[in-house]
Amino acid sequence: MAFKLLEAQLRRLWEANCFQVPVDQMVFFGLRGCLPLDDADHEFRMEHHVDLTEPDYTHPRCTLGQWYQGKVALFPGSTVPHRKYIEKAIAKNGVGTNQMMLGYYKDYSKGRHKEGGPTEHEAFVQTEGRPIRRTSDDFDYDEDDRVEFSNPYDNLHAAWSMSVHDSDFGSAGCQVVVGYPQCPKRGENGEAGPWKSFRQNAYRLTQDSFPYALLTGRDVLRVTQAAPGTLTVRLRYGSQGPVVMQLQEALKKAGFSAGEIDGDFGKQTAAAVLAYQTAKFGPHWDDGVVGPMTAEALGLSLPKL
Structure with missing residues (x-):
């Protein structure tokens, strides 16, 4: 189901969840189960078109966004881990992979993901603990899975995937944007894809820390369809x-x-x-x-x- 996402609706979404409305800063957001209708358009606009999806833990089926100065930019990605990591974690009672719970997190800071390794790259790093779910019985995350309060370093980084049709992406719980990073493993190859625009948009600002709101596509739809006062x-x-x-x-x-x-x-x-x-x-x-x-x-x- 496709529908229009307006900047004004995003503001209403913040108010409907009692989140702090941004003032003079860039805010990140994730929409689980929602994709930009045009996944190649990463420009800041006052309105976009998005499409409801279902996370399948195999393909990127989420939207990562940036809200800044009254406009919004959207990027395809994932807010859930890939199935290959979930399969490994189930054998260890869920340890090693997690899914972030929906909410508002204040502490994504400029930093290095996988620091010291061949895939180290500029990204946005968690600095505080938060509620996460771990599964030990099946390949998705729901209310019967246990909740822990910890910092599993679910950073926001490049997904190492080509597009929303790619059946692989690199997340064991991190928030990831389609594309590739600049890192030692890639040699002279620079950043590529939506990730390049996402990182550059934020890194060109003097702002060092970015709040992140994680919700669902249906949360946005609820706001867009609600009449005033309802x-x-x-x-x-x-x-x-x-x-x-x-x-x-x-x-x-x-x-x-x-x-x-x-x-x-x-x-x-x-x-x-x-x-x-x-x-x-x-x-x-x-x-x-x-x-x-x-x-x-x-x-x-x-x-x-």
Whole structure:
């Protein structure tokens, strides 16, 4: 299903998740299960066309984006690991491969991926822990897979793939953009593909650290189709503000401590939401997102935009 993505809708998406709206900085975002309709157009524009897809853990089936000065640039890539790494990890109880949970992360900094090795290249490096899922029973990631809070160094880097039709890409959990890096292994060959534009756009700025919002194509579609006054706010990792404070107070009242009542949906709040959902709905229904059902159970009223 193809639809139009406007810069104004992206702003509304941020507001619908209580994410900090960017001011005078470039922000990265990932849309899981969504591809640019024109995967060769990497220009900053106020509108693009995108198409819903389903991640298959074999081909790049996601969009990585940059939002800057009121315009958006889109790049094909992946926000999920490749199946070849998942197969190896299953034999080790999921260790070695992970999938980042949806949310807002503040710490992708300019740095080196695979530093000291033959594939070392300029990229964007994680510096803090975050919630991730590991699977030990099948080849995808869902609510019955365990959640860990750690820093597996899911950097944002080149995918080592030619296009969205390529059946291989280099990610065991990292966020990757189609294309190739400049690195010792490639010799005199320079950067190529969408990755070249993505990295250069960010590296030419004096900004060193880039917030990253990870959502889904269906999250964007929900925003684009909602009439004014009907879009219900959702809370997830990285949400901030007074509604998060109300959530933390409701969790505490229900016997699930979210730590300090500070309006920051961080590690302790995420752990409390997951524990509450498991206790209330069962072990297969803990997605870590406070939507209408979880909010109702907590007696929390989510505002509408």
